[in-house]
Amino acid sequence: MNDGGAKAETLLKVAEIGGRGRSLVAAQSLRAGQVILRESPLLLYSAFPFLSSVSPYCDHCFRLVPSSAQKCQSCSLVSFCSPNCLASHTPWICESLRRLHQSSSAAFADQPSDRQVQARFLLSAYNLAAASPSDFQVLLSLQGSGNNGDSSSSVTDSAAAKFLHSLLSAVCPPLPVPISPELTAALLAKDKVNAFGLMEPFSVLNEKRSVRAYGIYPKTSFLNHDCLPNACRFDYVDSASDGNTDIIIRMIHDVPQGREICLSYFPVNMNYSSRQKRLLEDYGFKCDCDRCKVESSWSEGEEDENDVMEEMDDEDGQEEEMEDQEGDKEEEGEACGNGVDDESSFPHAYFFVRYMCEKESCFGTLAPLPPKTNDASKVLECNVCGSLKEDEVSGN
């Protein structure tokens, strides 16, 4: 795997973009399949509600633990696959988990199970504050304030922050550093906007893949959202090599220098109203990307997710016509008619045909393998199921 992390500074630069905050833009032209960023997590925590389920994953590296693995002998709540991984389990986290487990079934009873996962995040964040103040400052510098004025924070969020702050302050051993209720609310807001889920592997029998762990990757967190992204993320949690929890960002297609690099924050097959709802509720903004501009004028029936797939089949014939416009949004806007006035009702069919995984219920995004020569690879890899596909429309 090409290690793009070492080169990230030369490939990308941080820019402020009006109405979108900070963003990563191409510092030079970037090529299809190029790894533009590889980053280890600043903080990683289990997605398993610890009161109700025992995670089958190592609580540090999140690989499946072998049956011979031992639970932590003090808290008996988490398992580790090796002494190295166990070393990450600090006495404070261990004792906090033990006390929360002992005392809080009642306290958590009326709360959604997500609250337990948020508690795990806060324990990791408080622990980071003591273990690595500079990393904690990086966490604090990320988007999300938890203030009432913050459009991604809701009344429920502030009630959750109050509940968790008072619970953790009362039950855990003294917090490793002084933490105010406002700081707890800010940390939860940052987690909501910036955490990436490391998912269980995809299989047709396991369509509703759950999340193994959530990670905060600060550089990757500068990437804004677009409903037709030009980059996508890969992870290889089950890989036996070091860095299995790293996030890897790879270009889907070529982009010129100066272009904003965007991910989709969720599977690209979601329909317009689901996307808008999710972006507003979870990320606090209204998306006005080229795709949303077009789909905002669609009628309700047209925007059904299945219709998107059917329409994709119908419009296969447009594929060649649209092939030339790949990679340059402004050009795409003109040539493909991405403006809302254009007659074409589905100008982004090209993206679906070429870059969406065909495997049933996968809905992953395809990106070319990292180029080994000057030419882009003709093999595309799905970022969800990992399947490889020959790029039939590659002009290379």
Ligand SMILES: C[S@@+](CC[C@H](N)C(=O)[O-])C[C@H]1O[C@@H](n2cnc3c(N)ncnc32)[C@H](O)[C@@H]1O
């Ligand atoms: C993971 S952060 C991305 C980096 C962020 N812009 C920053 O300044 O740190 C996600 C937040 O960025 C903003 N954002 C992302 N994509 C956007 C878009 N397409 N339009 C407007 N704001 C966007 C929203 O505030 C969202 O909650």
